[in-house]
Amino acid sequence: MARLLAVIVLLIPGIAAAYGIKMMRDSLFGIPVAFMTNMTFQFIFGFVLMVLGVGFFGGFLLRRDQRKGRVQERFQLPPEAEQKKDD
Template identity: 65%
Template sequence: MIRLIAFIVLLIPGLIAAWGIKLMRDTLFGILYSPIPFGWLQFLVGFIMMAAGIGFFAGFLLRRDRRKGRVQERFKQK
């Protein structure tokens, strides 16, 4: 059960990051979605979504590896 919860916790930010990448790609091809009026704004929203999703995923993995002692000295907390 715990593995399923961890999978869901990682799936949601992964989907958000994928949607952000899709928004940025669609902006480059000139496809705008109705709630966002400008291309640059759509690209910015996509970039923020991608960065937040990848950042959450990376932070989750770093925290897990710190607890298990699998990180280098420079990543260990003081």
């Protein structure tokens, strides 16, 4: 059940990032999206969706790997954060 929940949590930002890339592509080719009136706003909104989706996905993976100890030394959690995790 936990794995299914994790997949769903990652699927939503992934879809948002993909739709953001599509919106940016469509604005470059001049294809309007129904709810956007201006191509510049469409590109900016698509860029924001892409950055948020990829950022959430990357942060989720980084945090998971930090807990498992699979990251480089510079990405390790500080010692006080590890103590709070144990409480």
